[in-house]
Amino acid sequence: MSKKDRIEEMDEIEDALSQDETLTNEEGTDGISEPNEEEEVEFASREELLENELGKEKDKFLRLFAEFENYKKRTSKERIDLFRTAGQEVITALLPVMDDFERALKELSKSSEKDLFKGVELIANKFKETLKAKGLEEVKAKEGDSFDAEIHDAITQIPAPNKKLKGKIIDVVEKGYRLGDKVIRHPKVVVGN
Numbered sequence: 340m341s342k343k344d345r346i347e348e349m350d351e352i353e354d355a356l357s358q359d360e361t362l363t364n365e366e367g368t369d370g371i372s373e374p375n376e377e378e379e380v381e382f383a384s385r386e387e388l389l390e391n392e393l394g395k396e397k398d399k400f401l402r403l404f405a406e407f408e409n410y411k412k413r414t415s416k417e418r419i420d421l422f423r424t425a426g427q428e429v430i431t432a433l434l435p436v437m438d439d440f441e442r443a444l445k446e447l448s449k450s451s452e453k454d455l456f457k458g459v460e461l462i463a464n465k466f467k468e469t470l471k472a473k474g475l476e477e478v479k480a481k482e483g484d485s486f487d488a489e490i491h492d493a494i495t496q497i498p499a500p501n502k503k504l505k506g507k508i509i510d511v512v513e514k515g516y517r518l519g520d521k522v523i524r525h526p527k528v529v530v531g532n
């Protein structure tokens with residue numbers, strides 16, 4: 340039964356009740372009449388029907404409200420994540436440049452031109468600090484650390500020089516970096532077998 344049908348039925352019941360009241364008033368009972376059992380049942384069923392509909396509407400409202408709250412939380416979390424990793428593509432593209440700076444510094448440290456080395460070192464440090472300010476962190480990996488497949492990228496396995504290095508990192512070929520909580524480049528390592 341639709342709401343419209345229920346409303347029409349309730350209006351008919353009200354009309355019937357008001358006609359019964361006018362009949363009893365005309366009969367001279369001072370406007371006070373005792374409701375019979377049928378009228379009480381109709382009134383009780385009407386009241387129950389209204390309470391059920393009210394309960395359904397409250398339930399619908401609470402579900403809709405909860406769904407909207409979940410939507411707000413999800414979109415705000417997505418927005419925060421987007422801001423946190425907004426420059427990820429640019430920073431990822433700049434990582435090879437940082438690697439080139441480190442290789443250049445390594446080679447310049449061997450040369451006799453200390454002024455050139457200091458100049459390139461200043462530029463490299465400024466570059467690193469700028470990326471660090473944007474949330475870039477180095478993933479620490481050094482010789483002797485335990486190998487973790489979730490963090491490290493094993494490019495090869497070689498026989499361990501001693502038993503202590505078995506299953507551990509022997510060499511770091513390429514540094515890894517993390518942007519916020521997300522690893523954007525895993526460190527490439529050689530693992531002892």
